[in-house]
Amino acid sequence: MSYDWEGFVNLIVLLLEGAKVSVMVFFLTLFFAIPLGLLVAFGRMSRFRLISGPIKIYILLMRGTPLILQIALVYFGPYYLLPEGMKINLDRFVAAVAACTLNYAAYFAEIYRGGIQSIPKGQYEAAAVPGFSKIQTFMHIILPQVVKRILPPMGNEIITLVKDTALVQTIGISELFRVATVQASAKSSTIPLAAAGIFYLIMNWVVTEALQMAENKLNYYR
Amino acid sequence: MVMLEVKGLCKSFDSNRVLNDISFKVDKGEVVAIIGPSGSGKSTLLRCLTLLEKVDQGTIIVAGDVMVQTNKEGHAVYAPESSLKKIRLRMGMVFQDFNLFPHFSVLRNITEAPVRVARISQDQAEERAMELLRKMGLEDKRDAYPYQLSGGQSQRVAIARALAMNPDILFFDEPTSALDPELTGEVLRVMRALAAERMTMVVVTHEMGFAREVADRVIFMDKGQIVEEGRPEVVLCNPSSERTRAFIKGLSEH
Numbered sequence: 001m002s003y004d005w006e007g008f009v010n011l012i013v014l015l016l017e018g019a020k021v022s023v024m025v026f027f028l029t030l031f032f033a034i035p036l037g038l039l040v041a042f043g044r045m046s047r048f049r050l051i052s053g054p055i056k057i058y059i060l061l062m063r064g065t066p067l068i069l070q071i072a073l074v075y076f077g078p079y080y081l082l083p084e085g086m087k088i089n090l091d092r093f094v095a096a097v098a099a100c101t102l103n104y105a106a107y108f109a110e111i112y113r114g115g116i117q118s119i120p121k122g123q124y125e126a127a128a129v130p131g132f133s134k135i136q137t138f139m140h141i142i143l144p145q146v147v148k149r150i151l152p153p154m155g156n157e158i159i160t161l162v163k164d165t166a167l168v169q170t171i172g173i174s175e176l177f178r179v180a181t182v183q184a185s186a187k188s189s190t191i192p193l194a195a196a197g198i199f200y201l202i203m204n205w206v207v208t209e210a211l212q213m214a215e216n217k218l219n220y221y222r
Numbered sequence: 223m224v225m226l227e228v229k230g231l232c233k234s235f236d237s238n239r240v241l242n243d244i245s246f247k248v249d250k251g252e253v254v255a256i257i258g259p260s261g262s263g264k265s266t267l268l269r270c271l272t273l274l275e276k277v278d279q280g281t282i283i284v285a286g287d288v289m290v291q292t293n294k295e296g297h298a299v300y301a302p303e304s305s306l307k308k309i310r311l312r313m314g315m316v317f318q319d320f321n322l323f324p325h326f327s328v329l330r331n332i333t334e335a336p337v338r339v340a341r342i343s344q345d346q347a348e349e350r351a352m353e354l355l356r357k358m359g360l361e362d363k364r365d366a367y368p369y370q371l372s373g374g375q376s377q378r379v380a381i382a383r384a385l386a387m388n389p390d391i392l393f394f395d396e397p398t399s400a401l402d403p404e405l406t407g408e409v410l411r412v413m414r415a416l417a418a419e420r421m422t423m424v425v426v427t428h429e430m431g432f433a434r435e436v437a438d439r440v441i442f443m444d445k446g447q448i449v450e451e452g453r454p455e456v457v458l459c460n461p462s463s464e465r466t467r468a469f470i471k472g473l474s475e476h
């Protein structure tokens with residue numbers, strides 16, 4: 001008996017389609033969460049309690065509850081919460097990206113905040129005396145130094161995000177892991193699961209290399 | 223010409239009065255050394271003069287332009303931001319721990335403010351920066367990064383950075399205190415050269431030798447007040463106040 005190569009090629013094609021969805025969730029989440037996190041970080045550091053208070057609660061909720069629950073809530077929540085007649089059905093994919101963005105922005109915000117607060121006060125003062133504006137100071141003096149400092153913890157989060165994309169299957173999105181489990185039970189085989197594992201590994205290997213390159217690029221100073 | 227005029231300056235942190243009715247003047251080309259025990263308010267004074275800290279009361283006038291004044295109710299009223307911007311361009315500050323920008327090369331540390339704030343062309347700024355680096359004896363360090371410099375070199379770059387904005391008055395807050403003793407000389411030498419060029423300078427320092435040789439005037443501060451002020455040989459060698467005498471005696475005992 002020869003191995004079912006055709007079935008194997010089919011499996012890979014299916015997994016690739018699932019991986020495409022995972023990768024899209026991944027990139028869109030990063031695309032929105034990286035800037036949103038900065039806004040959240042500023043809100044968290046605001047002198048005004050009216051801003052920092054709610055932001056603190058938001059961060060607590062996002063970090064204190066499971067992402068899988070947040071994904072379900074963002075998807076199903078509007079339907080149940082809105083009054084009769086105004087009910088909308090959020091697109092699954094939009095809901096998934098929105099939930100992941102909200103969740104990751106909270107984590108990113110805390111990393112940014114740590115990074116921003118680790119920059120010595122003297123840097124701000126050395127910029128203020130010759131008259132750099134607040135925005136110039138942040139963009140040209142502070143932020144570049146923050147980026148270097150937060151790269152390692154951001155790397156951790158980004159690698160976790162690759163794996164967390166699997167959670168969006170909870171609202172019926174056929175991402176990589178979903179495809180793999182469906183195939184595994186249809187074929188009564190663990191090969192699809194192992195193959196999915198390899199896919200995740202490859203994605204994170206690429207992410208790790210990219211992060212390493214970024215770190216090397218910023219290694220020109222200490 | 224009066225370069226800096228300070229009248230009745232008061233500053234508190236919460237209920238802690240750190241500066242109490244400080245008044246003095248600095249003429250163009252004058253070098254004024256400020257000495258005094260730790261916590262007497264020397265840094266706070268410089269920070270108020272360079273707009274890093276806001277005063278509660280008092281008047282500060284820089285080269286004829288009013289930075290802050292006290293109104294009838296006794297509150298400090300600052301000039302509008304547009305005037306403050308102009309005033310900032312006239313002042314430079316050298317910090318105890320340099321505060322160089324670690325992600326910029328030496329050259330960029332010096333050109334960044336001229337290019338971004340004073341809007342001087344990149345070429346012109348670089349030319350001026352090289353001129354200053356030459357003067358500091360650091361032309362070979364133009365492409366180095368701050369982490370590659372010794373403390374003395376760092377401080378000389380910081381001085382060049384401050385000079386690049388062509389300030390009318392330069393403030394120094396203990397510029398040699400973070401340096402190993404063998405490195406203070408190279409920084410003091412540069413400051414002496416500036417003094418010889420009649421750069422107006424206000425220097426907070428523990429270097430009594432420098433104060434004696436270079437300063438035109440010494441101000442002794444204690445507990446937020448100016449206790450004594452005068453020629454260095456008088457204040458340092460023959461002070462009239464008991465507090466000054468005790469401070470100077472304490473210094474020479476180490």
Ligand SMILES: Nc1ncnc2c1ncn2[C@@H]1O[C@H](COP(=O)(O)OP(=O)(O)OP(=O)(O)O)[C@@H](O)[C@H]1O
Pocket residue numbers: 235240258259260261262263264265266267
């Ligand atoms: N941001 C601040 N908030 C509260 N108190 C402050 C602040 N900055 C300075 N002080 C207080 O003001 C007083 C004067 O401090 P300052 O740093 O001006 O003294 P100094 O004369 O420069 O001392 P040193 O020789 O140690 O540098 C100190 O009692 C200090 O604790």
Ligand SMILES: [Mg+2]
Pocket residue numbers: 264265266395
């Ligand atoms: Mg001080």
